[in-house]
Amino acid sequence: MTRATLCAGYRSRLETLYRCESKSLRAWLVRRVGHDAAEDLAHDVFLRAARCAQLCDLHNPRGFLRRIARNLIIDGVRRQHQMRSAVPLFESIDTATEPEQEAGLHERETFAAYESSLALLPARTALIFSMSRVEQKTYRQIGEELMITPATVEYHMMRALRCLRSRLAEARGDLVAARQI
Template sequence: MSSANQTACIGSWYRDHHSWLYGWLCRKMHNNSDAADLAQDTFVRVLTATNTTAVREPRALLLTIARRALIDLWRRREIEQAWLDYQESLPEALAPSAEELSTLLEALEQVSKLLSGLPAEVRRAFLLNRLDGKTHRAIAEEMHISIATVERYIKRAFIHCCLQQEVMQPL
């Protein structure tokens, strides 16, 4: 499909469905400016999709993309709040600069995306090993599971991250 047809299709969707999507997001978020940002983000994500002219129900696709964008926003805010809470507990001399904070938040968001989709206990075992540097035995004792289960969990998380990384990187 030509990019002109793709652009015309998305332009039509924008005219026909933007106000509906914005209204739906306003009801979900209770914040008009965030809803406007997410509506725009949804259409930007649609621009990167392929063959939108074959879509029979544009509202269903827009709603799916908007829900994903909303989940990403909530996840990002949750990570930011956890980091801000941690940062408040640090002495002022150890607090990172605004640039360091931005880089750290971006890295935390990428880690969160990489680990999304894993069961909580698998994520926990992996993070205890990779971030806290705990041994398999220490993790097994803390989580009340066998060492073999810890090894399986860490292997599963590692493979999941590798596969996610391949999906996230453009060809």
């Protein structure tokens, strides 16, 4: 038997194997790894099968292809596990710290805008807001202490909150939120 007839028989066997088994192999892979990965894995299975010298002597071609597929899935899981467990040698040097610094900067800017907004409130409104939010007093307690009704306390609180929300939105550059207020 010449090399040309061996190659022709081998290629014919591979084509037959592909026509007969590719659809069921893809369905089998879809159930195990999902549709997106199944196509790539099926392609890799047939590439590995094409490199096998015993392709013409297979007794159970479906089992052969599924064994290759199983091995490829296991190899993929191992690779993913190794990639997740790989940690840079100098982790503290390699990681970026800008988001942390930026968050601190935003926090300081927001607090400064909050303090300046409180300073712009009318004295009575600022006092009522402070009693409610800082001293944790109820509207009734504030009303009794200042000799005003709880409805008046609520009015001053809504006024303070509206003013603070507007000024903080402007400080953040959130013009849409500032317009809605």
